[in-house]
Amino acid sequence: MNFDLTDERQMLQDGLRRYLNDAYSANARAAIEDAETGFSAEIWNGLAEMGVIGALFREEDGGFAGEGFDLALVFEELGRIGAVDPLIDTAVLGGGLIAELGSGAQKEMIEAVISGAAHLAFAHGEPTSRFDLSRVETAAKKTANGYMINGRKAVVVNAPSAETLIVSARTSGKASDADGISLFIVPTNADGVTLRSYSVVGGGLAAEVILNDVTADLLGNEGTAHDAISQVTARATLAICAEALGLMESIKMLTNEYLKTRKQFGVPIGKFQALQHRLADVLIEIEQARSAVINLAGHIDATPEVRDLHVSATKNLIGDAARLVVEEGIQMHGGIGMTMEYELGHLAKRLTMIDHRFGDTTFHLERFIELAVG
Amino acid sequence: MDLNYTDAEIAFRDEVRAFLKANLPERLVDRSKHGQSLTKADFEEWHAILNAQGWLASNWPKEFGGTAWNAIERHIFEDEMTKANAPRVVPFGLSMLAPVLQNFGSKEQQDYYLPRILNGDDWWCQGYSEPGAGSDLAAVRTSAVRDGDHYIVNGQKTWTTLGQYANKIFCLVRTSKEGKPQQGISFLLIDMDTPGIEVRPIILIDGTPEVNEVFFDNVRVPIENLVGEENKGWTYAKFLLTHERTNIAGVGFANAGLENLKRIARLEQSGGQPLIKNPHFAARIARVEIELMAMSTTNLRVVSQAAAGQAPGAESSMLKIKGTVIRQEINALTRSAAGTYAMPFASEALEEGSNAEPVGPAYAAPATAQYLNNRKLSIFGGSNEIQRTIITKAILEL
Numbered sequence: 001m002n003f004d005l006t007d008e009r010q011m012l013q014d015g016l017r018r019y020l021n022d023a024y025s026a027n028a029r030a031a032i033e034d035a036e037t038g039f040s041a042e043i044w045n046g047l048a049e050m051g052v053i054g055a056l057f058r059e060e061d062g063g064f065a066g067e068g069f070d071l072a073l074v075f076e077e078l079g080r081i082g083a084v085d086p087l088i089d090t091a092v093l094g095g096g097l098i099a100e101l102g103s104g105a106q107k108e109m110i111e112a113v114i115s116g117a118a119h120l121a122f123a124h125g126e127p128t129s130r131f132d133l134s135r136v137e138t139a140a141k142k143t144a145n146g147y148m149i150n151g152r153k154a155v156v157v158n159a160p161s162a163e164t165l166i167v168s169a170r171t172s173g174k175a176s177d178a179d180g181i182s183l184f185i186v187p188t189n190a191d192g193v194t195l196r197s198y199s200v201v202g203g204g205l206a207a208e209v210i211l212n213d214v215t216a217d218l219l220g221n222e223g224t225a226h227d228a229i230s231q232v233t234a235r236a237t238l239a240i241c242a243e244a245l246g247l248m249e250s251i252k253m254l255t256n257e258y259l260k261t262r263k264q265f266g267v268p269i270g271k272f273q274a275l276q277h278r279l280a281d282v283l284i285e286i287e288q289a290r291s292a293v294i295n296l297a298g299h300i301d302a303t304p305e306v307r308d309l310h311v312s313a314t315k316n317l318i319g320d321a322a323r324l325v326v327e328e329g330i331q332m333h334g335g336i337g338m339t340m341e342y343e344l345g346h347l348a349k350r351l352t353m354i355d356h357r358f359g360d361t362t363f364h365l366e367r368f369i370e371l372a373v374g
Numbered sequence: 375m376d377l378n379y380t381d382a383e384i385a386f387r388d389e390v391r392a393f394l395k396a397n398l399p400e401r402l403v404d405r406s407k408h409g410q411s412l413t414k415a416d417f418e419e420w421h422a423i424l425n426a427q428g429w430l431a432s433n434w435p436k437e438f439g440g441t442a443w444n445a446i447e448r449h450i451f452e453d454e455m456t457k458a459n460a461p462r463v464v465p466f467g468l469s470m471l472a473p474v475l476q477n478f479g480s481k482e483q484q485d486y487y488l489p490r491i492l493n494g495d496d497w498w499c500q501g502y503s504e505p506g507a508g509s510d511l512a513a514v515r516t517s518a519v520r521d522g523d524h525y526i527v528n529g530q531k532t533w534t535t536l537g538q539y540a541n542k543i544f545c546l547v548r549t550s551k552e553g554k555p556q557q558g559i560s561f562l563l564i565d566m567d568t569p570g571i572e573v574r575p576i577i578l579i580d581g582t583p584e585v586n587e588v589f590f591d592n593v594r595v596p597i598e599n600l601v602g603e604e605n606k607g608w609t610y611a612k613f614l615l616t617h618e619r620t621n622i623a624g625v626g627f628a629n630a631g632l633e634n635l636k637r638i639a640r641l642e643q644s645g646g647q648p649l650i651k652n653p654h655f656a657a658r659i660a661r662v663e664i665e666l667m668a669m670s671t672t673n674l675r676v677v678s679q680a681a682a683g684q685a686p687g688a689e690s691s692m693l694k695i696k697g698t699v700i701r702q703e704i705n706a707l708t709r710s711a712a713g714t715y716a717m718p719f720a721s722e723a724l725e726e727g728s729n730a731e732p733v734g735p736a737y738a739a740p741a742t743a744q745y746l747n748n749r750k751l752s753i754f755g756g757s758n759e760i761q762r763t764i765i766t767k768a769i770l771e772l
């Protein structure tokens with residue numbers, strides 16, 4: 001048993017933290033949020049040069065790390081600074097699916113991802129699928145020159161900035177069958193693809209993607225994409241839970257600092273036990289969240305049943321902890337915590353939205369019951 | 375980062391398992407499974423078995439006859455003991471007093487008392503709390519006044535756990551009223567047979583006489599029974615509280631409790647199906663299991679820091695709070711799972727060595743008593759509010 005970082009990971013963490021601290025002043029983030037792409041090309045390239053994107057891929061896929069603890073480390077740092085860069089979408093989901101299922105030629109795209117040149121989005125969820133990974137109504141039919149897709153994908157994060165979409169569509173079976181789901185590589189500018197783009201609470205862009213007679217190539221085999229989708233979604237859930245952990249740490253730090261400096265009734269408000277004990281509880285829940293992330297990182301390559309049990313345990317715990325940290329953080333700050341100008345707001349919004357991706361607390365509690373209790 | 379045990383750690387775990395399989399008396403396991411309390415003789419029997427193996431003093435250094443295990447080995451040992459439903463090792467002599475004697479006691483005290491603890495010659499109890507000194511422990515008023523080569527002790531201790539079995543008590547006594555309250559406290563070893571000592575049981579809400587009041591009326595204690603220096607007792611008491619709280623999270627107890635809860639929820643019927651199929655009840659079990667999974671890892675993180683030589687500070691406060699909240703939730707769910715058969719007052723069936731037939735299912739009999747008894751978890755050893763204040767000062771620096 002060992003909870004220390006290896007030397008390589010320690011170096012990556014130190015380097016990444018330094019880089020992000022420099023690159024991400026609060027003003028830089030505001031500028032990014034206004035940008036057309038939802039992120040800064042300069043920071044993205046900086047991350048690629050540092051090897052941060054490569055650290056999310058395994059060696060056999062052209063990366064140099066890619067284990068659960070590598071993902072956890074990178075995304076915790078991104079969370080700590082409140083970064084809005086869509087690494088989950090381009091690298092963990094998009095790149096992850098290509099690494100898992102791609103042909104030799106398709107896998108060449110991973111190199112472009114790692115070098116920072118390619119931007120991807122995974123168009124999977126639909127207006128009525130909520131968090132159910134096997135509910136796909138978008139349909140694909142085999143034609144003479146490939147497949148033709150029709151349907152609508154909901155809240156596809158990073159789609160407006162991605163030149164390539166990975167689209168799931170049903171090639172057989174009923175709307176919620178696990179079997180019969182296939183994946184396709186679709187250039188965003190392909191004929192029949194329409195994006196309704198918008199910005200997302202907490203930073204970044206997303207789009208509703210409408211597919212109307214879109215011709216596309218298959219990624220992997222027909223009808224058997226479900227397992228790969230579950231696997232990369234598990235990795236993305238780990239990533240977003242680690243990001244949540246970083247966000248929580250930063251909110252706690254800001255709140256702790258505020259309690260030391262803000263004076264009312266002639267003393268720093270941190271002298272009041274009503275607030276002291278609440279922040280102590282926040283701290284305890286964040287340590288629980290850290291342990292939950294470690295548990296998931298350590299089981300991300302386990303069998304699907306064991307892996308998903310940990311995915312659900314961790315995402316459920318993170319969801320509850322995040323809500324406590326956000327609400328207590330704002331409450332203990334008082335009015336200033338509600339202003340757009342103060343740093344807390346961005347962190348709180350980003351952290352709040354994490355319960356809306358890859359399954360919320362209720363979804364994962366229910367799945368945990370299926371896997372562990374029932 | 376590696377969540378798995380090393381080969382050496384696995385070998386050690388297997389050795390502990392094999393030992394427990396061969397040496398843990400079935401009778402004691404049954405008692406503990408049915409929630410029955412153990413007799414003094416039961417504890418002594420189990421201590422003797424462990425001592426014969428050289429494993430009784432799992433937290434002592436080698437020079438005093440301990441195992442010299444590191445924190446991870448101790449964790450494995452405690453974990454396996456709980457999983458096997460072994461009786462707990464009574465902590466008062468072994469893990470509370472002994473480390474104080476080893477660090478601050480005289481050579482004579484070490485040579486005399488430590489072997490007696492190992493051999494079961496002495497049963498110690500803890501004389502800390504008083505009616506006016508609970509969370510504010512430094513407010514102790516029991517006085518020790520020097521009279522030649524004796525101290526004359528007067529006052530009252532309370533919440534003395536298993537004091538009815540003890541022949542010795544280690545006490546915090548006031549030897550000076552000068553300065554801050556902390557500065558006038560001394561650490562004194564007292565023979566319970568000394569004239570002037572009276573022990574009265576306190577019956578708790580579960581019906582058990584687990585704790586006692588101890589009264590001291592002009593009790594003469596030889597001055598060689600003072601540990602360390604006069605008026606330095608607070609330092610030793612704090613050392614005891616921060617350094618020797620192994621297994622404070624109670625992960626093993628929580629795991630055993632959760633398993634028992636699930637077993638009951640599968641057996642109990644609700645609306646024609648097992649209670650565990652009720653989505654509301656299942657959700658409550660799931661939530662506590664998720665918390666426990668994370669807390670087990672929090673515990674291992676602290677254990678592994680300790681194994682690397684870092685003394686756990688406020689982290690043990692964190693574990694105390696989370697660990698006790700989880701165990702109390704499991705107790706509450708277990709009481710709830712027992713349904714109407716949580717109602718019969720079953721103190722007789724839970725008594726040491728009782729063969730009384732419980733009114734309802736055997737698993738339901740101890741549910742209410744255990745729920746009530748474990749309200750103590752968040753009160754003793756520094757209440758959870760005191761622990762939050764420790765976190766506030768030590769980590770949050772407020």
